[in-house]
Amino acid sequence: MTSDIKNIAVFASHGGSDLQAIIDGCKAGKINARVCVVISNNSGSLALQRARDENIPAIHISEKTSLGNLGETLFKTLVQYQTDVVFLAGYMKKIPLNVLSAYRNRIFNIHPALLPKHGGKGMYGINVHKAVLAAGDTETGITIHRVTEEYDAGSILEQRKVPVQAGDTPEILAARVLEQEHIFIVEFLSKIL
Ligand code: GRF
Numbered sequence: 001m002t003s004d005i006k007n008i009a010v011f012a013s014h015g016g017s018d019l020q021a022i023i024d025g026c027k028a029g030k031i032n033a034r035v036c037v038v039i040s041n042n043s044g045s046l047a048l049q050r051a052r053d054e055n056i057p058a059i060h061i062s063e064k065t066s067l068g069n070l071g072e073t074l075f076k077t078l079v080q081y082q083t084d085v086v087f088l089a090g091y092m093k094k095i096p097l098n099v100l101s102a103y104r105n106r107i108f109n110i111h112p113a114l115l116p117k118h119g120g121k122g123m124y125g126i127n128v129h130k131a132v133l134a135a136g137d138t139e140t141g142i143t144i145h146r147v148t149e150e151y152d153a154g155s156i157l158e159q160r161k162v163p164v165q166a167g168d169t170p171e172i173l174a175a176r177v178l179e180q181e182h183i184f185i186v187e188f189l190s191k192i193l
Contacts, residue, residue: 006084006193007036009077011091016047017178018089018110018185023054025186033193037081039074041093057081071096078103085193088147089185092124095147107147110185112177114159115143119152129170129177138164140173142181144188160184 008026012019019038025031038051043060051058059077066073075098078086088095088109095107111119111128118131118140132140141161146154162177 004032006033007082008033008189008193009037009039009081009083009086010035010047010051010089011039011086011095012045012047012089013040013042013092014045014047014090016045016050016089018181019047020050021182021185022087022089022189023050023056025189030186031189031193033085033189036083037077039077041091047090071098074099075102086147087185087189094149094151097149100147100149105146108144108157108188109147109152109154110181111143111145111152112140112174112181113143114139114141114161115145115152115156119143121151123152126170126174129173132164132173133168133170140164140177142177142184144184158184158188 008022010019010022023035026034035056037057037059038047039059039061040048041062048058048060061073061077063070074096086103086107113119113128113132118128139161141159143156144158145156148154160180162180164173
């Protein structure tokens, strides 16, 4: 019997709370997919631990572990786990060109702001929320976009707004946005898969 359940490979560098939302969304049957592999450039990332806890293959792949052949190693791993879709959930590295071309239009990233504002090199983590507050924006949000060779520059697929509130610190704002990401990511993946 063939199954139309898709395989999502998730790339994550740190905490992996977005990864967890995807895993939970799959387990709850909200997303017609399974997480087939989790790849991290950071061997100590909580994301890899979360994957192991769920019996999902968790693989540390970096320039160093792949002996200078990062693109080939990533590609082979994605093929090995029969990846249909790649989701970058807090992945801090650029995706090599060979992987981009093999999975063209099937690699997505989530960014914690309303791109094209507050994106690009250096715009990650708390820096994004500091920039939103420094700009005096009254709203921020979440963007899911296609991945290209530039950070945060691929075509925008979906956005969700999140209000900025009086008295927000970057940390408070970050927490509000992240909470919404966990809902938004599941809605997005259930829609496209
Ligand atoms: C999220 O804010 C996401 O938008 C960004 O990285 C963060 C990942 O958070 N790309 P977590 O590691 O999943 O908790």
